[in-house]
Amino acid sequence: MTENNPITLKLDPWHELTRFTPARIALGRAGMSLPTRACLDFQLAHALARDAVNIPLDFASLARRLSTQGYKSLTLQSQAENQAMYLQRPDLGRLLNAASLSGLQNNAAVVATDAVIVVADGLSSKAIANHAEPFLNLLLPELLQKNCKFPPVCLVKHGRVAIGDAVAEHYAARLCIVLIGERPGLSSPDSMGIYFTYKARAGKSSDAERNCISNIHPNGLSYQRALHKLMFLIDKAEKLQFSGVDLKDETTDFTEKKLQQVNFLLD
Numbered sequence: 001m002t003e004n005n006p007i008t009l010k011l012d013p014w015h016e017l018t019r020f021t022p023a024r025i026a027l028g029r030a031g032m033s034l035p036t037r038a039c040l041d042f043q044l045a046h047a048l049a050r051d052a053v054n055i056p057l058d059f060a061s062l063a064r065r066l067s068t069q070g071y072k073s074l075t076l077q078s079q080a081e082n083q084a085m086y087l088q089r090p091d092l093g094r095l096l097n098a099a100s101l102s103g104l105q106n107n108a109a110v111v112a113t114d115a116v117i118v119v120a121d122g123l124s125s126k127a128i129a130n131h132a133e134p135f136l137n138l139l140l141p142e143l144l145q146k147n148c149k150f151p152p153v154c155l156v157k158h159g160r161v162a163i164g165d166a167v168a169e170h171y172a173a174r175l176c177i178v179l180i181g182e183r184p185g186l187s188s189p190d191s192m193g194i195y196f197t198y199k200a201r202a203g204k205s206s207d208a209e210r211n212c213i214s215n216i217h218p219n220g221l222s223y224q225r226a227l228h229k230l231m232f233l234i235d236k237a238e239k240l241q242f243s244g245v246d247l248k249d250e251t252t253d254f255t256e257k258k259l260q261q262v263n264f265l266l267d
């Protein structure tokens with residue numbers, strides 16, 4: 001490097017837009033390459049995403065935390081015996097193993113059960129470790145206030161979304177609520193999703209019969225907004241007696257309202 005040929009860092013003209021999104025835009029340039037900071041940030045985000053998938057969830061700790069809040073739980077497992085099998089065989093993550101089926105049978109069905117709540121690690125143990133307990137602390141009292149009867153919260157290791165169907169069928173529950181770790185992105189390794197199905201039954205419920213509330217994490221959808229959307233879907237499903245693609249989320253997000261106001265002013 002000489003005084004006549006210095007290496008300069010050029011900022012992208014879109015740099016101001018970074019305050020509106022966590023997406024990787026306006027990273028700048030160092031010569032023909034990305035700046036060192038942008039490269040290191042990417043490597044860190046990639047490592048966090050891999051950890052979210054591969055580091056196992058501490059189910060015992062989650063069960064203890066729920067117990068201190070006064071809620072019982074039941075720990076189950078899918079037919080995927082380990083994380084590698086879970087990633088390679090999604091079908092096994094949708095089925096409970098023999099020991100878990102036996103555990104459900106030994107856990108006598110609650111008379112007139114209204115709802116089951118299933119918590120599965122999914123593709124991000126970090127999402128469930130960070131967000132399941134605080135969200136349940138909002139959800140469970142809300143269900144109790146609606147006089148909903150529900151059995152112990154089912155904690156499912158190596159579980160996919162459809163794992164809730166067998167639990168709902170066992171308890172003959174109308175409402176099946178599954179909290180699961182979503183596939184981590186490079187800007188959100190701890191995103192939790194909620195799947196709601198009305199009258200879910202093993203081998204009978206399809207993905208089209210589910211409603212999804214996604215992107216629940218500190219930089220995404222708040223617990224309060226997620227709960228508001230879920231309770232709206234539950235109330236509507238109870239009236240219509242179905243869930244899924246024909247059940248529309250008609251709640252309006254705060255951000256959507258602000259965008260509508262901005263568009264009105266621009267027109």
